[in-house]
Amino acid sequence: MRICTIASRFSRIALRFWKLICDSGDRVAIFISRCDFVGHFGPLGQGIANAVGLALGEKHLAARFNKPDNEIVDHYTYCILGDGCQMEGISNEACSLAGHWGLGKLIAFYDDNHISIDGDTEIAFTENVDTRFEGLGWHVIWVKNGNTGYDEIRAAIKEAKAVNDKPTLIKVRSFPYILFGNDNHHWLWVSEQGKLVQRTWKCMGAKEVDATRKNLGWPYEPFHVPEDVKGHWSHHVPQGAALEAEWNAKFAEYEQKYKEEAAELKSIITGELSAGWEKTLPTYTPDSPADATRNLSQQNLNALVKVLPGLLGGSADLASSNMTLLKMYGDFQKDTPEERNVRFGVREHGMGAICNGIALHSPGFVPYCATFFVFTDYMRAAIRISALCEAGVIYVMTHDSIGLGEDGPTHQPIEHLASFRAMPNLLMLRPADGNETAGAYMVAVLNRKRPSILALSRQKLPNLPGTSIEGVEKIAAKAADELKKEGKTVRVVSFVSWELFEEQSDAYKESVLPSFVTARVSIEAASTFGWQKIVGSKGKAIGIDRFGASAPAGKIYKEFGLTPEAVVAAAKELF
Amino acid sequence: MRICTIASRFSRIALRFWKLICDSGDRVAIFISRCDFVGHFGPLGQGIANAVGLALGEKHLAARFNKPDNEIVDHYTYCILGDGCQMEGISNEACSLAGHWGLGKLIAFYDDNHISIDGDTEIAFTENVDTRFEGLGWHVIWVKNGNTGYDEIRAAIKEAKAVNDKPTLIKVRSFPYILFGNDNHHWLWVSEQGKLVQRTWKCMGAKEVDATRKNLGWPYEPFHVPEDVKGHWSHHVPQGAALEAEWNAKFAEYEQKYKEEAAELKSIITGELSAGWEKTLPTYTPDSPADATRNLSQQNLNALVKVLPGLLGGSADLASSNMTLLKMYGDFQKDTPEERNVRFGVREHGMGAICNGIALHSPGFVPYCATFFVFTDYMRAAIRISALCEAGVIYVMTHDSIGLGEDGPTHQPIEHLASFRAMPNLLMLRPADGNETAGAYMVAVLNRKRPSILALSRQKLPNLPGTSIEGVEKIAAKAADELKKEGKTVRVVSFVSWELFEEQSDAYKESVLPSFVTARVSIEAASTFGWQKIVGSKGKAIGIDRFGASAPAGKIYKEFGLTPEAVVAAAKELF
Known part of the structure; x- marks a missing residue:
């Protein structure tokens, strides 16, 4: 229907998923992360439950308005959630309903990075999430290399889309190299892919930032977006405009043929x-x-x-x-x-x-x-x-x-x-x-x-x-x-x-x-x-x-x- | 340590479990239901989470105070929960922790009666609870005849006690013959064991009450407790007193031998x-x-x-x-x-x-x-x-x-x-x-x-x-x-x-x-x-x-x- 994106503060993680979703050619993607709608860290678990509501909205409108010759409502809802979201009871409530309702177009990435504020998730979260989600009626896919296994993630997205009667959880095992700037947050520093070299709970100093940049092979100034990265992303701009135009044309056809339904749908959209x-x-x-x-x-x-x-x-x-x-x-x-x-x-x-x-x-x-x-x-x-x-x-x-x-x-x-x-x-x-x-x-x-x-x-x-x-x-x-x-x-x-x-x-x-x-x-x-x-x-x-x-x-x-x-x-x- | 019982308003269901637990010869049972601590219907899901806290308390005190020759702290925590409790996110949170902590002395009966206020649980709750609990690290037992399968329930309790490193969920499939007196509640009426004959959402009239009594073979006046039932239950009174005396003697021994620990434990108990x-x-x-x-x-x-x-x-x-x-x-x-x-x-x-x-x-x-x-x-x-x-x-x-x-x-x-x-x-x-x-x-x-x-x-x-x-x-x-x-x-x-x-x-x-x-x-x-x-x-x-x-x-x-x-x-x- 329209593109609705909500950026994640887990930028590296979210951007990676987002890019792969865009690449997959989705006409429309609604995208939420564990961040809320006002641009800040959201209270944990709200995002996945919001995503269930978004996917419900799509399923409801598609059932009411789609015609055999014009599937005017047709989009996926993507969501990224972390360990904290999984621990919150609200996510279990919402995911139980998503399974019950068979929200096949809901695809959630579970960023299984084993890290919580207080340390390794081992200290409080050792349940088997895969099994729980299977119990909730979800299709579960496990991506073992979440850091560089792009083909694995692409394949998972494809598989998820092929499952129409169940929501999909893509559990992505990743090794964190998240940096938090706030002085009350921890930071993590990896020297090599997947190998945790050092962990501390204090704020990162200039020295550690430098070392991390070096380790990650990132020679640029802060906030600099290298040209090749920009190139990779910017082709989505005309692509998005084209997709929108395509949809508008489709809606114009729909409006001509199904006047009453179009008026109703328009009222819901506007x-x-x-x-x-x-x-x-x-x-x-x-x-x-x-x-x-x-x-x-x-x-x-x-x-x-x-x-x-x-x-x-x-x-x-x-x-x-x-x-x-x-x-x-x-x-x-x-x-x-x-x-x-x-x-x-x-x-x-x-x-x-x-x-x-x-x-x-x-x-x-x-x-x-x-x-x-x-x-x-x-x-x-x-x-x-x-x-x-x-x-x-x-x-x-x-x-x-x-x-x-x-x-x-x-x-x-x-x-x-x-x-x-x-x-x-x-x-x-x-x-x-x-x-x-x-x-x-x-x-x-x-x-x-x-x-x-x-x-x-x-x-x-x-x-x-x-x-x-x-x-x-x-x-x-x-x-x-x-x-x-x-x-x-x-x-x-x-x-x-x-x-x-x-x-x-x-x-x-x-x-x-x-x-x-x-x-x-x-x-x-x-x-x-x-x-x-x-x-x-x-x-x-x-x-x-x-x-x-x-x-x-x-x-x-x-x-x-x-x-x-x-x-x-x-x-x-x-x- | 002491017997703490909280009666359930699901009286028939709760009493049945309670009786079988008492019969199993537990020295001490702490017992909660989906009711809260003030004698009314409790907000759903609180009871099972309270039970996790009670079981944590036991495990903590046992670890601190038990001696090879005197296990002064040693009791099970039993809990009854219904479909509503299972749907609430709080129960998933608490049960995830119970599994993580390996609370082996927590035994929960899940009264799987397929009934919620709005109708059959099919309308909103079709997840596989067994699988979810296995994912949460629980031992799961399924009792198929919860209405009259007393031996099955007894065997389940025995099995649950034999599992020391995990909490146990005993899923008891029952057919409801619950009667609610409130005029905004539904009632259910079964004519024969397990066979649902009629269901309505209105209050039960005198005629239906009579028919139900007849169907259940219950010829007594309201609030009458037949002698044989009384007999069955009342032997727990001297039994309880004997168990308490036994424990007191044990504590006296403990006090003599482990003065310091006894003083500390006493301060926690009193x-x-x-x-x-x-x-x-x-x-x-x-x-x-x-x-x-x-x-x-x-x-x-x-x-x-x-x-x-x-x-x-x-x-x-x-x-x-x-x-x-x-x-x-x-x-x-x-x-x-x-x-x-x-x-x-x-x-x-x-x-x-x-x-x-x-x-x-x-x-x-x-x-x-x-x-x-x-x-x-x-x-x-x-x-x-x-x-x-x-x-x-x-x-x-x-x-x-x-x-x-x-x-x-x-x-x-x-x-x-x-x-x-x-x-x-x-x-x-x-x-x-x-x-x-x-x-x-x-x-x-x-x-x-x-x-x-x-x-x-x-x-x-x-x-x-x-x-x-x-x-x-x-x-x-x-x-x-x-x-x-x-x-x-x-x-x-x-x-x-x-x-x-x-x-x-x-x-x-x-x-x-x-x-x-x-x-x-x-x-x-x-x-x-x-x-x-x-x-x-x-x-x-x-x-x-x-x-x-x-x-x-x-x-x-x-x-x-x-x-x-x-x-x-x-x-x-x-x-």
């Missing part, structure tokens, strides 16, 4: 939404039946899927609790990749990172994923990468408070809202009823460069007067009625999103929270941490600053003091 | 610290050289290991960056399990959960583990379990801010301090110099039922006047000097721990932060989220509410406005 898409979102009135926001969420997802060709996603084995099934579609599986319900299994971390890969594959993909809100703890590193690399993943997080029944404190989020409100470039949305849920989805879909977490309830909530999809301000409580009966003037404000509120004008903020009103009470079934910003020095924050407990929702709310009576009492103290 | 242990902590004066708190941390760890027989731990492949090596000791490895430096590899999540297992093995174990602070994101679920099940793990988290060099925003914590300050039952400690680091360790060691996170710097920090191990109040800034020069009265307060401050008396809090002083400025190289509680409505919080960037520490601090000048300017606005 990220342009169809005009008026948001009108499909359901609306509610105070007469609409009370419902849990997780159910309202499902109504929104099933409405949106009709107008968003790139919407797809699923849950980490809680689809029927998170209410995330798209009823018009079947499961994305090895033999039904055109479907849109993704079954992630109990693999939250892998799920988040795979969704990052999907989101980054094409701007019009709108991936969503789901679990209980408390289990964002399992996938937090992937969520942070969504925020950092601007992947607009929608996190559908249900069971958003202690009101979830008897599963108890391991399943009850307390600090999670606060913890995400503190995370940059992420929208933490907690809608209170139908219209706010629809509004939250509108915001989430529009924010393609900012991930959203929707915290949704398991309990039924009434539809409130004054809420709207567009509005932010809303009224939402019972306690106010009590106080009003006593002649107090009370305003109830529902804070769907702290981030969106912060982004409003000062005048708007003042209109919602007038500064002369210092008698403020916040109530949230979660940690009070952070609420002092809203209630001010003279206000009071009601919440839960301990772990939850195992009890029915009504009982636990009462036990923890989350009742209209408690709010009334707190408010009266402030008047 | 958790009683030797009097005056805290005197070993280093102290500093303003004349002590400026140093990074990560280095000061290492001085503390190496001092503590001399007086805490249960101190052991390590890093997730960053020992030389986190400064966590205990210099008097070698590596805990398969053949050197008596050593105390644990090499976790790049497996943060498994590391945290393994440390929970170590902590819960014996109250005198003081496990610590380390990585960069930002990578707490990878292990947050395990840290939450530390807090929830009161395991006093010490989390040594270095590189605590944007001041860590060129690794960039993926390695720079922003929201992490706030996110942990919001977590219940956890001490978030951020010492500012030598004495505060020692004080933080004192607090962490004393809090055996509350985990601690120490956020430590990579940069050198000066030792400040007025700090002490015992004190909380301290002075810590440059900006204050500027303001004082201009005749302002300024107090600089270092907030080592918000939680400990909260626990102080109102009078103390007022003495540190007098309420009449409303001109307050907070400064922290992290999210400002939550600081409004401290600075009040009229104060100002200086921090970083965006992701970091790649630059040397000095440059990035300046760029982000974290300078004495910025603090002076903010303060002046408030006067």
Whole structure:
């Protein structure tokens, strides 16, 4: 479709693989390494899981859009991973799914160089990776001379491409001559090919750099690219342009012949939404039946899927609790990749990172994923990468408070809202009823460069007067009625999103929270941490600053003091 | 050593295994299931990782304390895990380490019942678990009839015990007849042994319950334990007492013959610290050289290991960056399990959960583990379990801010301090110099039922006047000097721990932060989220509410406005 390359900081290693892949004549290569999408060292294991998402994106689009006479979607996803990535649990989660889905166009190079920061991998990593990957349903190839065995690597790439029903791991045994410039990293120095002469943990001095250059036969100045190297690489520039032109011509043909499909595919490639898409979102009135926001969420997802060709996603084995099934579609599986319900299994971390890969594959993909809100703890590193690399993943997080029944404190989020409100470039949305849920989805879909977490309830909530999809301000409580009966003037404000509120004008903020009103009470079934910003020095924050407990929702709310009576009492103290 | 049982909610399954283990005549069994330590459904995968920690604890103590004539430490660790646990990456991390360490006394039953919440495991989990575990270095046994093949299970337990150099996975193929009472869970109903007759996702009604009881030949009232069942189980009560008496006699012998070792072992078993242990902590004066708190941390760890027989731990492949090596000791490895430096590899999540297992093995174990602070994101679920099940793990988290060099925003914590300050039952400690680091360790060691996170710097920090191990109040800034020069009265307060401050008396809090002083400025190289509680409505919080960037520490601090000048300017606005 297009060429997407992400350079690796393991430059020597990555460049070698990259060159050989380019040489292999791939029309299009998507390429990731253990580096992340912002150009720095990435958190280990994220890259391979992103790659699984990219390969899923290709397989899905190919199944939906390819025609016998025009295979418009057709590219490989390459990934380089190291020992550290292999040790991280996220890579096992994602690779288990890649095997399950039979992602035949995913080719991963495992740079098996036996080196970790703390020393030889022997000290902590002696498992048989080949056997594990065979268990995960991968095709495994072993390249024994990763340093100079170019023909071996070329043959491995060829073999990998011939295997269509399984992803391939090319385990490349290499001897490291990596140099790190950072003063807290180790460096390695080999005098001869494959023979480790010296190893130390200190920074390399000028003397050692010189000796290493000599050993490697590299007589050039720093940052100098010799002409022959430049020549070898630069022919890929016109080659790439030619490949792009070829693809564009192919797409023009496709567009003529398959108008409808072409428009849909184009929307996924460009990220342009169809005009008026948001009108499909359901609306509610105070007469609409009370419902849990997780159910309202499902109504929104099933409405949106009709107008968003790139919407797809699923849950980490809680689809029927998170209410995330798209009823018009079947499961994305090895033999039904055109479907849109993704079954992630109990693999939250892998799920988040795979969704990052999907989101980054094409701007019009709108991936969503789901679990209980408390289990964002399992996938937090992937969520942070969504925020950092601007992947607009929608996190559908249900069971958003202690009101979830008897599963108890391991399943009850307390600090999670606060913890995400503190995370940059992420929208933490907690809608209170139908219209706010629809509004939250509108915001989430529009924010393609900012991930959203929707915290949704398991309990039924009434539809409130004054809420709207567009509005932010809303009224939402019972306690106010009590106080009003006593002649107090009370305003109830529902804070769907702290981030969106912060982004409003000062005048708007003042209109919602007038500064002369210092008698403020916040109530949230979660940690009070952070609420002092809203209630001010003279206000009071009601919440839960301990772990939850195992009890029915009504009982636990009462036990923890989350009742209209408690709010009334707190408010009266402030008047 | 002692019997520690944690009942499973998969009662039928767990009880069956448990009974057979008891029957096998184990002197001591430590038993975990996929449930956590507080009696509820645990987050999946934590249990098996805890079990690895428990088995590590046994292997370590056995190596240190057993004598040819008295093997005082000698027990198996049993664990039951399900498909969900197998899918979670944490279990792969922990099981990879168990294989690496050759934890021969770890025996895990994998209840391979092909059922997940969303349906048959076929939809998301088709990997070959046997092969994967063989790759991880485990001995794998397959019990084909897990429902009634008791002899098969007995034989498997016997075989597992005969394998001393590898952990064993007993894959038990079972057909489920699990009943869940919660209305959002599925239930399964089999009419005959092994034959699935009906499956639905709704709650079971009285009629179905009756039919199931009939099918299973269970004529009793709810909660009734028939006499023969009671008889079968109750003989374990006197048996257990006899085993305990036997062990006590053995220990009495041990104590007489190996006085010194017995005292040490006793301290680990009881958790009683030797009097005056805290005197070993280093102290500093303003004349002590400026140093990074990560280095000061290492001085503390190496001092503590001399007086805490249960101190052991390590890093997730960053020992030389986190400064966590205990210099008097070698590596805990398969053949050197008596050593105390644990090499976790790049497996943060498994590391945290393994440390929970170590902590819960014996109250005198003081496990610590380390990585960069930002990578707490990878292990947050395990840290939450530390807090929830009161395991006093010490989390040594270095590189605590944007001041860590060129690794960039993926390695720079922003929201992490706030996110942990919001977590219940956890001490978030951020010492500012030598004495505060020692004080933080004192607090962490004393809090055996509350985990601690120490956020430590990579940069050198000066030792400040007025700090002490015992004190909380301290002075810590440059900006204050500027303001004082201009005749302002300024107090600089270092907030080592918000939680400990909260626990102080109102009078103390007022003495540190007098309420009449409303001109307050907070400064922290992290999210400002939550600081409004401290600075009040009229104060100002200086921090970083965006992701970091790649630059040397000095440059990035300046760029982000974290300078004495910025603090002076903010303060002046408030006067």
